[in-house]
Amino acid sequence: MKQTFLTILAFAALTLAKAQNPAPAKPQERAIALTGATIHVGNGQVIQNGTIVFDKGIITAVGNGDTPTAGAEVISVTGKHIYPGLISPASLVGLQEVSAVRSTVDSREIGVLNPNVRALIAYNTDSEVIPTIRNNGILLTQAMPLGGTVSGCSSIMQTDGWNWEDAVLKKDDGMWLNWPGYFARSFSMEDFSVSLRKNENRSKAIDALQATFADAKAYAAIKNPEPMNLKLEAMRGLFTGAANLYIRADFGKDIIEAVKFAKSFGIPKVVIVGGEEAHRAVDFLKENNVPVILSALHRLPNRQDEDVDLPYRMPGILQKAGVLVALSYSDEWWRSRNLAFLAGTAVGFGLGDREEALKMITSNTARILGIDKQVGTLEKGKHATLFVSKGDALDMRTNVVEHAFIQGRHVNLDDKHKRLYNIYREKYNQPMQGK
Template sequence: MKKLTITLWAFAAMFTAKAQNPAPARPQTRPIALTGATIHVGNGQVVQNGVLVFDKGVITAVGGPGTETNGAEVISLNGKHVYPGLISPASTVGLQEVAAVRSTLDYSETGYINPNIRALIAYNTDSEVIPTIRNNGVLLTQAMPMGGVVSGSSSVMQTDGWNWEDAVLKKDDGIWLTWPGYFTRDFNMDDFTASLKRNEKRQEALNPLRATFADAKAYAALPSPETKNLKFEAMRGLFDGSKNLYIRADYGKDIIEAVQFAKEMGIRKPVIVGGEGADRVVEFLKEANVPVILNTPHRLPNREDEAVDLPYRLPSILAKGGVTVAISYAEEWWRTRNLPFLAGTAAGFGLTDREEALKLITSNTAKILGIDGQVGTLERGKHATLFVSRGDALDMRTNVVEMAFIQGRNVNLDDKHKRLYKIYKGKYEGERPLAEKK
């Protein structure tokens, strides 16, 4: 009886949670023109008092006050700002819900080399986290797998849809590799201190890794193999340039070695993810033409001799060094809603042009993920994936998202945070201050 009660409770909780999220938006049915706003194109350009027109989910015109609206439904946005949908790379949003509840974690698979694993089919569109990030302008996310040495394939997802088939923008955009570095971090639970120690299992991990990539390269050279190998089929795109190889590496020496490994194996598009020590190898990254997806700058320095503000300045150091750089919340999925404020921090620490900082979460990210032909900037022919903010989207004091469109669909901006705010505001709104009660 107890087991039955627990089962029924679990089902009730599941359906209750699902009912709380707003339904996905319906397709656009008529042309819409946004007028009078400051349009931040995402490529460094700004259009004052601009006009943006979109129809059937595609932008048809972007320009100044005289731009023709061609009978579209006009929405006046005087004094407000229009931005391209922000893109969160290297994320587990939609793949995990509550860290302490194992049944809600679906971002890794058993084993060490799993290139055939697809994060795509694990993406949960009913996640309560997704609406909270959408509410700050994050309209696209890259669902990345984790675990092992070769974790699997990521996919670029929209933050609105009935299921993963509806939400996907780009399937299997790249394979994820955790580079076996020279050092590992050791955390002492007794005194809560972290320290570096030599990675004793490094060579043990490198040997099968090299063998796997060498075999995959040979397999990719076969025009039509008689027997399909699922792991090697998943890696085929690495060698023809249709997929990225995302390499998790932080320290300078590891970054150099990982990129050299990728080039040696004939992989055309390596991307460094994490890159906390990338400031030491800027010239190398520029010459190798390797982009970097940085982990959150809102962290402490890794070394005692590093400047306390180095993580804040790192995006600027790389960008000024000629490296294409993006920002992510790589493992802190629930904080992804703060993505625009990471770019705001970069704007305050070196990237003085706020439009350049905006690129870190729009056009640069789109370019790295290979979706810049569809999203990342507000240009004619691209998807109408954009949002309207009351003020500067990179400033948490003024980022108030009032409208959001994903492929022209007007997305509902309700979320759990707003619902809780309304509930407790109603509870305490009519109560007298404590001092008066006494």
């Protein structure tokens, strides 16, 4: 009996060990040079037969085949493609594992006005979702809070690290506001349909926001408040420009009213998130220099009389109007691994230029999030956060990531999907038992 128990225990331990995520990469120990690839810089520039060199996590040279590589470990990636690490904004990765299991969901707090809530400290680096998105080139993610009217603060995280302290790139980059629109969505579990209803609580919610932001602006004018108010202290950066105000709004009229609300309090950095009908407010967004983080393009339009491909064309419509655009999967955390393919879709529906589409998941996103001095493009002096793909990263048929580096650390690309694939490939390659 004892022997049987020990055998079961050993098997369980082996199974758990195999299911664990790979250990985070060690710091870069020596200079590395990637040679022979097509380098997509992320600013529209493409370098054929290029070389990129980085040391101690920082890019030291980017150029053609004549770029010096002396003293560096040379990795030939001839015929491959090098891209900046993709950035997934407005994401629940690391905050939510299995939506049906409450103990794995840590994306919201109880209450309506929670500006002091920080997604940062809830970010779970042991999430099994993180390696799956890293395998498609997503090396940075914005962990955002949900819930209430003012949800709290987001932070920019790297998709490799032992804990949130290791993974964080930028703490508390912005505050999240769910704008109380004229209409609210209702979801039916019977036929899985979505319907609109009048938002009866809209006026009350806006009055509460007016009072909260007025208090926060007055509080921000005080240098050393005593006693400190944690909720209002968390909003201080909105008025100094140190933090963005991310406003979730989809309908055209809601977008305009939300931006006007923010401007009335002198908030300099406003970002619209979602923007499903941003095309109806495109001139207003351009005039007020408001960027947009679009939600998933792979969806149906809001209205029955709209073209079925309107969501696919939205990036091109906004980009051609001069609006700064980034792409996201919003709260669909498990699908965010397909972020690059949203950009690929935009290319086929009006955007045209692949390098412009790449900007929407690299340099544009970095500019919006305020991290463009560190990441977003492959330029000397920036972080060596990049990946090597066998082919075009925007095409799901050829996006095969072979190497990934985060601040120069060579990241392990194992994940649960690959482990399951190998297990079942082995199973079905074996002869049938008992036949």
